[in-house]
Amino acid sequence: MTPPSWLGQGWLAPHYLGWLLKGAAMTAALALCICLSATVLGVLLTAAQDSKQRWLQWPARLFCSLHRNSPLLVQVLLWYFGVGGLLPDQAMQWLNSPHQLQLPLGLSLSWPSFEWLAAWIALSLYSACFISGELAAGLRTVGSGQRLAGRALGMSEWQIFRFVVLPQALRHIRQPLLGQYTAIIKNTSLTMAIGVAELSYTSRQVESETLLAFQAFAVATLLYLLLVVLTQVIGSQRRPGVKAP
Amino acid sequence: MKTTSLLLALTLLGNAGHALADRLDDIKKAGVLRVAAFDSNPPFGFLDAQTHQISGLDVEVAQAIAKKLQVKLELVATNPANRIPLLVAGKADLVAANFTVTDERKKQVDFSLPYFASGQQFIARKGSLSKPEQLAGLRVGVDKGTTQEIYLREKYSKTTVVAYDDTPLAFTALRNGNVQAISQDGSKLAALLANAPDKAKYELAPFTLTREYQAIGLPKGEARLSKAVNDTLVELEKSGQARKIYDRWFGPKTKAPLPRDFKIGDAA
Numbered sequence: 484m485t486p487p488s489w490l491g492q493g494w495l496a497p498h499y500l501g502w503l504l505k506g507a508a509m510t511a512a513l514a515l516c517i518c519l520s521a522t523v524l525g526v527l528l529t530a531a532q533d534s535k536q537r538w539l540q541w542p543a544r545l546f547c548s549l550h551r552n553s554p555l556l557v558q559v560l561l562w563y564f565g566v567g568g569l570l571p572d573q574a575m576q577w578l579n580s581p582h583q584l585q586l587p588l589g590l591s592l593s594w595p596s597f598e599w600l601a602a603w604i605a606l607s608l609y610s611a612c613f614i615s616g617e618l619a620a621g622l623r624t625v626g627s628g629q630r631l632a633g634r635a636l637g638m639s640e641w642q643i644f645r646f647v648v649l650p651q652a653l654r655h656i657r658q659p660l661l662g663q664y665t666a667i668i669k670n671t672s673l674t675m676a677i678g679v680a681e682l683s684y685t686s687r688q689v690e691s692e693t694l695l696a697f698q699a700f701a702v703a704t705l706l707y708l709l710l711v712v713l714t715q716v717i718g719s720q721r722r723p724g725v726k727a728p
Numbered sequence: 729m730k731t732t733s734l735l736l737a738l739t740l741l742g743n744a745g746h747a748l749a750d751r752l753d754d755i756k757k758a759g760v761l762r763v764a765a766f767d768s769n770p771p772f773g774f775l776d777a778q779t780h781q782i783s784g785l786d787v788e789v790a791q792a793i794a795k796k797l798q799v800k801l802e803l804v805a806t807n808p809a810n811r812i813p814l815l816v817a818g819k820a821d822l823v824a825a826n827f828t829v830t831d832e833r834k835k836q837v838d839f840s841l842p843y844f845a846s847g848q849q850f851i852a853r854k855g856s857l858s859k860p861e862q863l864a865g866l867r868v869g870v871d872k873g874t875t876q877e878i879y880l881r882e883k884y885s886k887t888t889v890v891a892y893d894d895t896p897l898a899f900t901a902l903r904n905g906n907v908q909a910i911s912q913d914g915s916k917l918a919a920l921l922a923n924a925p926d927k928a929k930y931e932l933a934p935f936t937l938t939r940e941y942q943a944i945g946l947p948k949g950e951a952r953l954s955k956a957v958n959d960t961l962v963e964l965e966k967s968g969q970a971r972k973i974y975d976r977w978f979g980p981k982t983k984a985p986l987p988r989d990f991k992i993g994d995a996a
Binding site for chain 2: 692
């Protein structure tokens with residue numbers, strides 16, 4: 484199929500599409516890890532901010548306002564270049580050389596690169612604060628009668644949170660939470676600043692090799708769209724026992 | 729008259745959709761030459777701490793061209809990856825930013841005569857890198873969208889290439905231990921090393937991978953503008969001005985001396 488004349492030099496060679504797909508896989512893997520860790524951390528942050536203990540409340544609030552009020556790109560640079568620069572030389576040497584973790588059954592897992600680790604940490608901390616915001620909003624939708632009922636049954640604060648409040652809150656915040664996951668997928672693109680070979684980074688590489696700027700970035704856009712739609716589809720599945728909102 | 733109309737017809741053909749006038753006429757009419765230059769790549773283009781102006785070798789060449797055209801110079805700050813987009817989108821008339829001539833780039837932009845030549849070199853910890861074979865298995869930092877990045881990825885498949893936004897960031901990664909070497913033009917690396925507080929730990933590896941030529945980037949098909957730029961460059965060499973500019977940034981008295989082995993007009 485001949486490309487239309489306005490496309491300039493034509494289609495991207497399959498070889499470059501392969502690069503982009505590899506980048507998309509990297510984006511998906513990174514985003515998945517961040518979603519998991521940020522959700523766990525978000526729940527902990529919410530519990531801390533919601534608790535009656537002052538010493539738990541304040542650090543959690545401070546942590547959240549720190550992250551909510553600074554650009555993500557700066558956080559990414561801070562972790563990679565800043566924290567990386569503070570670590571002792573031996574630690575950096577170890578972190579930046581390839582390692583294999585030997586698992587049972589002859590499996591081995593390679594230790595991720597420092598770029599990847601810094602991206603994961605920075606984005607997890609940042610996203611956790613936003614997820615915690617959504618959770619807090621969800622918690623407020625659970626009536627106080629529910630907590631009282633829990634207390635009447637002799638449940639501890641943590642039990643009330645874990646078995647009464649959280650499940651109901653989660654039901655209300657499914658859509659906003661999916662929105663946060665979508666944001667995480669898109670935010671991974673900022674990690675190209677520290678050399679994580681995700682989709683934006685590879686699209687830039689393809690552009691610099693082929694100079695087909697429109698094609699490279701258009702395909703990258705479509706791949707991002709695909710990832711986000713996939714997230715929405717998976718996230719909107721009706722699970723047994725959970726009524727759709 | 730005939731040649732002008734012929735040229736005009738050619739530019740019209742070449743730039744369907746662009747302004748009807750010739751770019752040189754546009755520049756003279758506006759009284760301003762917009763040149764994309766680096767603002768963080770000493771000594772080619774960087775923000776001078778004292779004057780708060782972008783200065784450097786590229787900037788001096790741009791100034792000479794503006795003077796020849798008798799217009800004001802307006803510098804547009806750029807990074808390596810944005811050079812071609814700025815030119816193609818018409819946001820800059822010329823690129824003077826350590827712009828290496830490549831066949832791939834020639835499809836998008838035109839180049840003047842080369843006014844500088846260099847080679848791809850490396851900075852690594854002292855004594856850790858002495859020949860190209862040692863690059864296999866190393867992690868090497870480069871600038872995004874540069875010829876060095878492309879060359880390493882194509883020719884050294886066993887080397888892990890990590891691309892950063894600019895050379896100072898790549899150098900930070902080297903000093904942090906994220907990469908074991910960084911790669912750029914030898915000239916740029918020499919300047920970078922000269923400014924490093926811990927330069928005693930590092931050195932320019934004693935080999936050069938490629939020979940590269942830097943030229944002024946122009947929009948495609950602007951024959952009159954090209955001629956004006958080339959004439960200026962040839963004059964700079966003839967009058968000895970080119971050597972003076974070079975010596976100001978790379979001469980024996982500078983912090984990062986680099987012998988001049990290329991003159992404007994040498995066969996590239």
